[in-house]
Amino acid sequence: MTAHPYLSNPLGHHDRVPLPSPFVFTAGGELREGHLAVETWGTLNAAKDNAVLIYTGLSASAHAASTPQDPTPGWWEDLIGPDRAIDTHRWFVISVNSLGSCFGSSGPGDLNPTTQQPWGKAWPELRLEDIARAGQVVVDHYGVEQLAAVIGVSLGGMVVLAHATLYPGRARHLISISGAMVPSAFAIATRALQREMVGLALNSKELDLGLAFRLARKVGMLSYIGAQLLENRFGHTESALTPGASGTHFEVESWLDHQATKFSSRFNAWSFWSISRAMDLFNLKAHQREMSSHAKTPLGMRLDGALVIGVHEDQLFPLSQQADVAGVLKGENIPTEFVELHSPYGHDAFLVEDHLFSPLLQRYLTQQVAIS
Amino acid sequence: MTAHPYLSNPLGHHDRVPLPSPFVFTAGGELREGHLAVETWGTLNAAKDNAVLIYTGLSASAHAASTPQDPTPGWWEDLIGPDRAIDTHRWFVISVNSLGSCFGSSGPGDLNPTTQQPWGKAWPELRLEDIARAGQVVVDHYGVEQLAAVIGVSLGGMVVLAHATLYPGRARHLISISGAMVPSAFAIATRALQREMVGLALNSKELDLGLAFRLARKVGMLSYIGAQLLENRFGHTESALTPGASGTHFEVESWLDHQATKFSSRFNAWSFWSISRAMDLFNLKAHQREMSSHAKTPLGMRLDGALVIGVHEDQLFPLSQQADVAGVLKGENIPTEFVELHSPYGHDAFLVEDHLFSPLLQRYLTQQVAIS
Secondary structure, three states, rough: OOOOOHHHEEEEEEEEEEEOEEOOOOOOEOOOEEEEEEEEEHHHHHHHOOOOEEEOOOOOOOOOOOOOOOOOOOOOOOOEEEEOEEEEEOOOEEOOOOOOOOOOOOOOOOOEEOOOOOOOHOOOOOOOHHHHHHHHHHHHHHOOEEEEEEEEEEEHHHHHHHHHHHOOOOEEEEEEEEOOOOOOOOHHHHHHHHHEEEEEEEHHHHOOOHHHHHHHHHHHHHHHHHHHHHHHHHHOOOOOOOOOEEEEEEEHHHHHHHHHHHHHHOOHHHHHHHHHHHHOOOHHHHHHHOOOOOOOOOOOOOOOOEEEEEOOOOOOHHHHHHHHHHHHHHHOOHHHHHEEEEEHHHHHHHHHHHHHHHHHHHHHHHHHHHOO | OOHHHHHEEEEEEEEEEEOOOEOOOOOEEEEOOEEEEEEEEEEEEOOOOOOOOOOOOOOOOOOOOOOOOOOOOOOOOOOOEEOOOEEEEOOEEEEEEEOOOOOOOOOOOEEEOOOOEHHHHOOOOOOOHHHHHHHHHHHOOOOOOOEEEEEEEEEEEHHHHHHHHHHHOOOEEEEEEEOOOOOOHHHHHHHHHHHHHHHHHHHOOOHHHHHHHHHHHHHHHHHHHHHHHHHHOOOOOOOOOOOOOOOOOOOOHHHHHHHHHHHHHOOOOOHHHHHHHHHHHHHHHHHHHHOOOOOOOOOOOOOOEEEEEOOOOOOOOOOHHHHHHHHHHHHHOOOOOEEEEEEHHHHHHHOOHHHHHHHHHHHHHHHHHHHO
8 A cells, every 4th residue: 555645654744735715714714725734744545534624823833843844843842752642653743833823724824816915814713613614624634534533632622512512523522621611710811812902903003013922922932831830940030130110020021921932923913803803703602503403412423422520720721611511422322531730830830740740641542542 | 124115106106227337239239328118016025925027029118017107098908907817906117118119218219429410221130038137136126036927929929938038037928919930932922021011111211211111110010910900991992082003992001001101100210120120030940959968948038937829810919829938938948828818919919818818827827926
């Protein structure tokens, strides 16, 4: 058997998958000649039943692990690879840069072909359902009838729920990490404040964009990371640097500055604004209402099993939300494991705490997903 | 016995207490002809041993309860008055507007007499020790040798610790509510981010001051209030209003807008900046090092007893900090009660949850502080 070259790249491969043209958005508006940036690792087998699709967090690219084309470490470098938790000897792993993002996928930072100006505000209103629909285009593109598993973290942990609702039976298993079926009021308040800052810069020039984006990232960081971790790492230590606008220069301020600079230099402000808004507008319960007349279960999902993981210290996606997700999946008659973790990294735990997530994913993929 | 008129106003009295001129700040710099805005309730007895001093939170005035001059409810209206927890039949209650604030006490929003311009950046660097020293001036002004109790909430919960350290034996009891002996890294990060916003407006005009102040207040509100309370109150409900810069208009956004407008219209930006910085620079452990060679206990405090109260859901001043405060007081050989409360209001609980705080204060003041 000879696989198509891009379906057999054990060490990793970058791809660009076209979207249907036009791609019509859930809330209206359309995109012509759009595409998604995709990275894959491993080999799709002849039965095409070993594909695993990964949806990322808000700020990530498709670069979940290093590839020959880009040997820099990916955001899940230690979890994806030969003999790793997501074992590329066994699985054909597909990671997509979300529709609307800025790392190769079509997004509001691109030139609008009609005007030859960046889309900006004219980019159609994005919903998480659109991110899931674009992800399913990639699945179809590779000829995969049924994914072995669809995995999502944070934003992705919400998108997988949209995916399973929109495409019943197209994945056997679902893994939702630090996600939610509807954002909390605190998360909305946090993200809306970030978007207000960025939006004031983008729409009305009341703020300098770079400044707004940096301030917004700082607001976000304070919600992502656990307070205890900041305490352990920085405490009350002042830095040797000259005080800035705050009148002090504690080490925790230097850390926030660094995070803000790193993010604002690599992420597009309109992409941030669009995806952030889509997260706040997400409401799986609304799907529930729409679907209830057509399906046997409230959401009409069809899955062999699900794994839901949450972190006690997560302020932005509190554990009660992952418990809710597990409850909803069980209401769909899906055998569901719910795992509660403790990590001082809070919402960011999945990016850092490989020793917690790796054994969980390895076990679930080996024992539940694989049919050997 | 006839008390001086301003020492016997059961229903409340406003006062303006001069500071020594010059008042020399702890970190250098001085203020001439400064004063504090003070409100009192009740009557100072002949023995002058029934005075209770209250230090407020950052954003509050001395108006803790209504008075004939200002019949609007105070921020602790239901806790202070005849037969209330802080019973004005029994206690002479003194509430001070902190030095550096903007509700009648000298602060950086005042005109600098030398330049006839607002002090602004030229206002001396404020420390919480200065707020305590100015408070003690008020105590001396009323001829009170020893306070029955010194009470502080939030910022005030830190200031009372400075007060007890600077003035051993000048109060019999200390009550610290939602305070800390040193701010957490998370609190520093939050406040430094707020000051960065306000400072960018004040110092370099990179931001509109009103806008900066509103954004900063929103950042603060998200740290003061419990996430569960926002969830219960607002959930995922969208408002009928047209989306603003955030691209959405959830009810939680309307609430944040309202809070931001209310605060920025009544508080002075330089006062906010100065007091916020003083909170971050506070470190009772530093006192500990300075005092250790002179006193029998690490901080040299002399008190008959202390009550420390914290709230589990407080993100900004987490419960572990009040446990630390209680531990330090016990290390001073002070009989100390530590009470842990649960409230969805988080750091703001003391402003709202009268039914929790009222019986605690009533019991402590009646059974521990009063010598009948």
